[in-house]
Amino acid sequence: MEEVTQELESKEYFINMGPQHPSTHGVLRLVLSLDGEIIKKVEPHLGYIHRSIEKMCEHDSYQQIVHLTDRMDYLSCHINNEAVCLAVEQALQLEVPDRVKVIRTIIDELTRLSSHQLWWGVMGMDLGAITTFLYGFRDREIITDIFEETCGARLTMNYNIPGGLFFDIHPNFQKRTKDFITYFRKKLPEYDTLLTNNVIFMQRMKGIGKLSKEDAISYGVTGPTGRASGFSCDVRKQHPYMAYDKVNFKEVLGTEGDCLARYKCRIAEMWESMSIIEQLIDNIPEGPVKVPTKAVIKLPKGEWYQKVETARGEFGVYIISEGQRSPYRLKFRSPGFSNLSALDHMARGCKIADLVAIMSTLDLVIPDIDR
Amino acid sequence: MNWLYDFSYLTGGIHNSLSEHFEPSTVTLIEMILAGVAFMILFAILGLVLVYAERKVSAFFQQRLGPMRVGKWGTAQTLADVIKLLMKEPLMNKNADSFLFNLAPYIIMIAAFMAMAALPFAKGLHALDFDIGILYVSAVSSLGVIGILLAGWSSDNKYSLIGAMRSGAQIISYELSVGLSLLTIVVLTGSLQFSTIIESQANGWWIFKGHISAVIAFIIFLIASTAETNRGPFDLAEAESELTAGFHTEYSGLKFAFFFLAEFANMFIVSAIGATVFLGGWMPFHIGGWVGFNNIMDYIPPIFWFFGKVSFIIFLMMWFRWTFPRLRIDQLLTLEWKYLLPVNLMNILIMAFLALMGWHF
Numbered sequence: 001m002e003e004v005t006q007e008l009e010s011k012e013y014f015i016n017m018g019p020q021h022p023s024t025h026g027v028l029r030l031v032l033s034l035d036g037e038i039i040k041k042v043e044p045h046l047g048y049i050h051r052s053i054e055k056m057c058e059h060d061s062y063q064q065i066v067h068l069t070d071r072m073d074y075l076s077c078h079i080n081n082e083a084v085c086l087a088v089e090q091a092l093q094l095e096v097p098d099r100v101k102v103i104r105t106i107i108d109e110l111t112r113l114s115s116h117q118l119w120w121g122v123m124g125m126d127l128g129a130i131t132t133f134l135y136g137f138r139d140r141e142i143i144t145d146i147f148e149e150t151c152g153a154r155l156t157m158n159y160n161i162p163g164g165l166f167f168d169i170h171p172n173f174q175k176r177t178k179d180f181i182t183y184f185r186k187k188l189p190e191y192d193t194l195l196t197n198n199v200i201f202m203q204r205m206k207g208i209g210k211l212s213k214e215d216a217i218s219y220g221v222t223g224p225t226g227r228a229s230g231f232s233c234d235v236r237k238q239h240p241y242m243a244y245d246k247v248n249f250k251e252v253l254g255t256e257g258d259c260l261a262r263y264k265c266r267i268a269e270m271w272e273s274m275s276i277i278e279q280l281i282d283n284i285p286e287g288p289v290k291v292p293t294k295a296v297i298k299l300p301k302g303e304w305y306q307k308v309e310t311a312r313g314e315f316g317v318y319i320i321s322e323g324q325r326s327p328y329r330l331k332f333r334s335p336g337f338s339n340l341s342a343l344d345h346m347a348r349g350c351k352i353a354d355l356v357a358i359m360s361t362l363d364l365v366i367p368d369i370d371r
Numbered sequence: 372m373n374w375l376y377d378f379s380y381l382t383g384g385i386h387n388s389l390s391e392h393f394e395p396s397t398v399t400l401i402e403m404i405l406a407g408v409a410f411m412i413l414f415a416i417l418g419l420v421l422v423y424a425e426r427k428v429s430a431f432f433q434q435r436l437g438p439m440r441v442g443k444w445g446t447a448q449t450l451a452d453v454i455k456l457l458m459k460e461p462l463m464n465k466n467a468d469s470f471l472f473n474l475a476p477y478i479i480m481i482a483a484f485m486a487m488a489a490l491p492f493a494k495g496l497h498a499l500d501f502d503i504g505i506l507y508v509s510a511v512s513s514l515g516v517i518g519i520l521l522a523g524w525s526s527d528n529k530y531s532l533i534g535a536m537r538s539g540a541q542i543i544s545y546e547l548s549v550g551l552s553l554l555t556i557v558v559l560t561g562s563l564q565f566s567t568i569i570e571s572q573a574n575g576w577w578i579f580k581g582h583i584s585a586v587i588a589f590i591i592f593l594i595a596s597t598a599e600t601n602r603g604p605f606d607l608a609e610a611e612s613e614l615t616a617g618f619h620t621e622y623s624g625l626k627f628a629f630f631f632l633a634e635f636a637n638m639f640i641v642s643a644i645g646a647t648v649f650l651g652g653w654m655p656f657h658i659g660g661w662v663g664f665n666n667i668m669d670y671i672p673p674i675f676w677f678f679g680k681v682s683f684i685i686f687l688m689m690w691f692r693w694t695f696p697r698l699r700i701d702q703l704l705t706l707e708w709k710y711l712l713p714v715n716l717m718n719i720l721i722m723a724f725l726a727l728m729g730w731h732f
Binding site for chain 1: 429432433434435529530533537603604606607610611612613614615693694695696697698699700701702
């Protein structure tokens with residue numbers, strides 16, 4: 001008799017979410033401990049897309065390292081490129097021309113916009129509203145077209161080089177960017193009508209996956225995910241680089257720290273990005289677009305750290321140089337890795353459907369986590 | 372052209388000519404086979420048309436063109452897909468329960484077939500006209516959940532199992548709302564027979580005649596029937612982004628096609644029931660007193676009225692699917708047990724009161 005009751009007791013069971021799963025957005029493997037539909041534990045397993053980029057950097061020249069960073073967070077590749085360039089420029093004590101600063105900032109913000117558009121589309125798809133995906137892509141396409149015209153690539157741009165830019169912007173760049181901003185100012189409210197104000201969406205988002213400010217700081221969560229919890233961590237504000245000290249923009253801060261706050265934080269960031277671009281697009285100073293550097297860049301002996309704000313959070317590059325053409329050691333601090341570490345804390349006690357919602361508000365890019 | 376307006380000319384003609392040559396029992400047998408073949412053909416055509424419609428509707432909602440390459444405007448795309456599915460290898464997990472695994476798609480298909488047999492397509496085009504028609508259809512269409520449960524249970528996949536369990540909870544709950552919202556109209560008609568229900572709407576459809584109660588019942592019916600057919604925003608059993616494909620993750624080839632077809636067939640069935648009970652079935656649109664207008668409406672054959680109304684409801688269901696995010700399982704059950712069911716019960720009481728006082732039109 002006792003045996004029967006023991007068999008009927010509900011037991012925890014494991015489920016492998018990934019490495020092939022539509023909503024892990026890549027080859028992330030989550031081992032879930034479940035009790036029915038309720039999540040007891042989430043254990044991320046990495047290594048499925050490890051390419052040892054940091055080790056490769058120890059054998060590459062500094063110009064080549066820039067290209068490798070594209071392959072990490074491919075949605076904010078321009079900003080990643082910039083981090084390496086800024087670190088090298090800092091080491092060489094190069095002052096880039098004002099024109100470079102402004103162009104870099106504009107393209108940074110365009111990259112952020114396109115990344116957030118993609119995030120919005122994919123987030124809707126994770127929640128079952130497949131239509132949002134196509135709407136997000138419709139608008140993102142315009143930005144990638146602008147990139148294609150300016151630097152020849154749509155996704156992995158490689159527009160930055162240590163000392164400036166590969167070449168000058170295309171003559172159409174300013175006009176097309178302005179056209180896009182006017183267009184997108186009209187289209188962004190459409191995102192709200194389609195998804196944000198939906199009752200089902202609100203129910204799925206509100207109060208799910210809460211992350212307090214203290215936890216956000218202790219897990220090192222940055223970017224819109226951290227700011228939604230009230231953690232002021234915008235590198236553009238705290239340690240301005242390029243032209244960010246010349247523009248007026250608000251650091252979007254949330255208080256709730258739940259999925260809805262993260263969602264709203266990103267939508268508000270899109271508005272801020274548009275206003276930054278508008279402030280700069282008409283005021284691109286004339287001048288050269290690069291400072292000539294030697295063909296083989298050798299950094300002096302020493303250590304440098306440069307951080308930038310990507311679409312996902314704080315991205316850092318730490319270079320240790322022994323005076324050679326390649327760094328002695330190079331370390332990337334990727335925002336996705338720290339953000340993912342908070343997933344277990346946020347998802348405990350939620351349902352499987354909530355885990356999907358939390359993951360998409362974290363906006364994970366797996367190659368960024370698993371370098 | 373008389374047969375287009377009243378199919379009893381056609382069916383009666385077939386019956387009479389058969390009776391001249393055969394015994395009555397043989398006639399019944401032949402007629403059953405004929406009806407069976409007709410339903411199979413209808414089933415296949417429905418599958419082709421609805422899959423194409425869904426792809427096009429979703430495409431237009433998403434600002435794209437949808438299938439365009441195979442045939443004119445991609446009309447032969449579904450056919451190409453069918454050929455692809457036929458040629459796929461049927462795969463099965465090593466530890467799957469092969470008997471139940473193979474049985475599950477057939478149960479779903481059979482349930483859809485049985486429900487379809489009782490639908491009134493046009494005047495005189497009605498295979499089974501029970502006096503308990505509505506009861507029969509809702510009983511038979513809920514058999515499909517057994518197929519889903521078996522599919523999830525036997526395919527040796529935890530995702531499938533979760534999907535099947537979700538679907539069990541969901542379909543059994545929403546079955547109540549579908550039944551009760553139909554009962555709201557049954558209170559008015561006083562009959563469960565489809566033909567009687569349609570006849571009672573000759574001078575106006577119940578959704579117009581039944582005051583606000585009928586409208587509420589229709590809305591509840593729409594929500595609940597969308598949930599019952601496992602379509603978005605209630606597609607929790609499939610939940611592509613959560614459970615990869617839920618109960619039919621492990622199915623491939625023709626067996627997957629069966630699940631796919633059954634989904635569309637079920638969508639057609641619930642839309643047909645909704646059209647029959649709330650929107651007058653094959654009855655043309657009539658406004659009391661407007662003789663000229665009513666005569667023009669009568670020119671449109673009943674079968675077009677029926678399929679027109681069904682397509683309208685199917686379009687509504689596709690609209691839901693392509694615009695709403697998915698609910699969570701607990702929210703889904705909350706919606707049913709805390710909102711739809713109490714509202715429904717109150718609605719029936721109000722409707723019974725209205726019918727008792729004779730306040731409906």
